[in-house]
Amino acid sequence: MDLPFHVASHLDTALRAAGSRLGLTDRGFQPEVRVADPAHGDFQANGALAFAKKEKLHPRALAQQVVDTLEATVRDQFDISLAGPGFINFRLKPATLASWLGQFDSEEHLRSGAATARSGQKWIVDYSSPNTAKQMHVGHLRSAVIGEALCRLLAFSGAHVIRDNHIGDWGTQFGKLIWAYKQAAQKDRDALDHALAREPLEEFERLYKAGNHAAEADAAIMDAARAELVKLQDGDAENRAIWQHINDVSLAAFQQIYDQLGIKFDVTLGESFYNDKVDRIYAELTKIGLAQESDGALVVFHPEHPRFAKQPFIIRKKDGASNYASTDLATVLYRHEHFQIDGAAYVIDFRQSDHMDQLFLTARKWFAATGRKLPQLEHVDFGTVLGEDNKPLKTRSGENIRLRALLDEARERAYQLVSEKSADFPEAERRAIADVVGVASVQYADLSQNRSSDYVFTWDKMISLDGNTAAYLLYAVARIRSIFRKANLDAAQPPVAGATPPETATELALARKLVQFADAVQLATNQLRPHFLCLYLFELAGAYSAFYAADKVIVDDPAVRARRLLLCHRTLIVLETGLHLLGLRTLARM
RNA sequence: GCAGCCGUAGCUCAAUUGGAUAGAGCAUCUGACUACGGAUCAGAAGGUUUGGGGUUCGACUCCCUACGGCUGCGCCA
Numbered sequence: 001m002d003l004p005f006h007v008a009s010h011l012d013t014a015l016r017a018a019g020s021r022l023g024l025t026d027r028g029f030q031p032e033v034r035v036a037d038p039a040h041g042d043f044q045a046n047g048a049l050a051f052a053k054k055e056k057l058h059p060r061a062l063a064q065q066v067v068d069t070l071e072a073t074v075r076d077q078f079d080i081s082l083a084g085p086g087f088i089n090f091r092l093k094p095a096t097l098a099s100w101l102g103q104f105d106s107e108e109h110l111r112s113g114a115a116t117a118r119s120g121q122k123w124i125v126d127y128s129s130p131n132t133a134k135q136m137h138v139g140h141l142r143s144a145v146i147g148e149a150l151c152r153l154l155a156f157s158g159a160h161v162i163r164d165n166h167i168g169d170w171g172t173q174f175g176k177l178i179w180a181y182k183q184a185a186q187k188d189r190d191a192l193d194h195a196l197a198r199e200p201l202e203e204f205e206r207l208y209k210a211g212n213h214a215a216e217a218d219a220a221i222m223d224a225a226r227a228e229l230v231k232l233q234d235g236d237a238e239n240r241a242i243w244q245h246i247n248d249v250s251l252a253a254f255q256q257i258y259d260q261l262g263i264k265f266d267v268t269l270g271e272s273f274y275n276d277k278v279d280r281i282y283a284e285l286t287k288i289g290l291a292q293e294s295d296g297a298l299v300v301f302h303p304e305h306p307r308f309a310k311q312p313f314i315i316r317k318k319d320g321a322s323n324y325a326s327t328d329l330a331t332v333l334y335r336h337e338h339f340q341i342d343g344a345a346y347v348i349d350f351r352q353s354d355h356m357d358q359l360f361l362t363a364r365k366w367f368a369a370t371g372r373k374l375p376q377l378e379h380v381d382f383g384t385v386l387g388e389d390n391k392p393l394k395t396r397s398g399e400n401i402r403l404r405a406l407l408d409e410a411r412e413r414a415y416q417l418v419s420e421k422s423a424d425f426p427e428a429e430r431r432a433i434a435d436v437v438g439v440a441s442v443q444y445a446d447l448s449q450n451r452s453s454d455y456v457f458t459w460d461k462m463i464s465l466d467g468n469t470a471a472y473l474l475y476a477v478a479r480i481r482s483i484f485r486k487a488n489l490d491a492a493q494p495p496v497a498g499a500t501p502p503e504t505a506t507e508l509a510l511a512r513k514l515v516q517f518a519d520a521v522q523l524a525t526n527q528l529r530p531h532f533l534c535l536y537l538f539e540l541a542g543a544y545s546a547f548y549a550a551d552k553v554i555v556d557d558p559a560v561r562a563r564r565l566l567l568c569h570r571t572l573i574v575l576e577t578g579l580h581l582l583g584l585r586t587l588a589r590m
Numbered sequence: 591g592c593a594g595c596c597g598u599a600g601c602u603c604a605a606u607u608g609g610a611u612a613g614a615g616c617a618u619c620u621g622a623c624u625a626c627g628g629a630u631c632a633g634a635a636g637g638u639u640u641g642g643g644g645u646u647c648g649a650c651u652c653c654c655u656a657c658g659g660c661u662g663c664g665c666c667a
Binding site for chain 2: 032034035036037039040044046049050052053059083084085087131168171172173271294295296297299306307310311312314316317318319321323324327350351352353354355357381383384390417421422448449450452453454455456458461464466467468469471472474475476478479482483484485486487519520522523526527531532535538539542545546548549550552553554568589590
């Protein structure tokens with residue numbers, strides 16, 4: 001009897017069927033299946049409690065009735081018991097565990113099993129989104145890391161995912177920058193070209209600072225910078241070329257970071273792309289009466305809202321220029337019309353919650369008034385990366401820490417550690433391992449906690465490799481691969497014929513954990529919170545380590561050996577699949 | 591001032607959104623057979639979930655209130 005990938009949904013379906021045979025489903029019976037505390041079972045159904053309360057029934061008697069009405073196959077697959085006021089507990093029988101493990105025997109099969117959940121859906125994930133002409137810093141880390149994990153999770157559950165880097169490539173900063181560029185070129189063209197050839201983005205950053213400084217000190221320079229901006233906006237060929245060069249250089253530098261984090265965007269549609277699409281927004285919002293003039297600007301109020309009744313959503317400044325509210329509205333429309341998305345996830349700092357709330361509220365009314373179907377819009381917010389002083393992480397001199405420097409340091413620290421732990425490995429291999437461990441540690445530290453809160457960035461905790469860290473998980477992978485290597489077996493084609501169902505306490509605990517992979521992925525994806533998957537992988541690695549310590553794998557008894565090799569192999573593919581879903585690379589040894 | 595988020599073990603964090611005895615890791619303490627990697631495993635100890643009130647079969651979770659912290663609030667994105 002085959003089981004589907006997602007065992008909890010299988011139980012949910014069976015319980016609904018039982019409920020409907022009893023005439024409960026029409027009255028609103030919901031099974032409420034979830035993963036249970038191992039002390040009680042593998043899965044539990046809590047729905048009888050809420051339903052009995054609503055219908056003034058005896059909850060335990062109701063639960064018993066539902067259990068008695070379950071189809072026979074389900075009762076063959078699980079040990080079922082009632083507990084407490086009316087919880088229904090399900091424990092997978094060993095043969096059922098063996099059946100699931102037999103079916104899901106490769107990353108491809110895990111993938112195809114999971115891919116039914118969101119097949120046919122199209123999602124756009126808006127993440128990273130740095131400003132051009134500046135280097136990326138720690139403030140850009142979380143959006144990139146969380147966003148990429150969400151892309152992979154959504155794709156794994158079957159959605160068509162579009163990765164969109166909504167870069168800030170069109171702002172007032174370009175006036176000052178172009179002005180400073182021209183000044184520098186006039187002063188010493190060769191020196192400028194030389195500096196730009198060597199460190200292009202760093203040089204543009206220096207030029208911007210110089211321009212900003214000069215403009216603040218001298219109103220005439222400010223006017224000159226503004227004039228350069230107007231020329232750029234009017235399509236002046238020279239300024240346009242400088243602007244293009246800045247963006248090219250910026251994107252090339254960003255890609256060096258993205259390569260380390262496993263990120264590749266499908267589209268890079270920044271603010272400049274929407275520049276000519278905002279007039280339509282003004283016209284539509286004015287026409288339906290959503291937008292109004294206020295102090296010379298075009299704004300949207302939401303009278304029913306406690307804050308936004310008074311706090312305006314400014315969609316056109318009084319000087320007539322667009323801002324990010326206008327381009328964000330144009331972006332929603334473009335994603336609807338051009339990509340025809342079902343959902344969009346905006347992976348953006350919690351400090352922009354007001355803006356996102358206003359954007360979504362405005363879009364909802366606007367789409368409703370114009371008969372469009374609004375996609376599911378999600379603000380995937382996240383907290384700040386703090387230093388050990390509980391303040392936003394900065395360098396000692398108070399500067400933002402460059403992402404490039406941060407990743408360099410992570411790899412270097414990992415190298416020190418790998419060299420200490422695996423001194424016998426050749427240097428080149430230690431370097432390669434450290435590159436993976438270092439970057440993975442940074443990614444995992446970010447992903448493994450609830451994104452909503454701030455988190456404290458501590459090198460020692462992150463790379464110390466104890467507890468819930470990337471290294472602990474990578475180590476578990478390396479140990480499994482080591483078993484296959486030592487036994488001269490192919491980890492991709494393990495000899496598992498004749499494997500018997502799990503038997504010892506640690507085998508059973510590991511097998512149960514493996515089956516729950518589906519729930520962890522579903523939870524992380526539906527809540528758009530990768531830390532649920534991290535927690536699961538940590539627990540899986542723990543269950544494996546306990547099994548490894550208790551049960552020897554390479555034993556003489558062929559049935560025992562086959563089933564333990566099977567457990568090793570399934571743990572390997574689930575761990576690797578899970579880590580890849582988070583955007584981490586894995587290792588054969590470390 | 592108005593609004594949003596938050597406050598859980600000494601420290602860093604969980605708790606499937608109202609479910610069973612609030613769980614992990616670090617740090618501390620006690621143990622582990624020459625077994626495939628000890629970057630490991632088994633165990634102990636650690637809590638009035640910031641204080642107070644309320645809602646109900648049941649509250650870290652929802653409501654009210656006080657205190658403490660972070661954040662946002664008309665033309666930067």
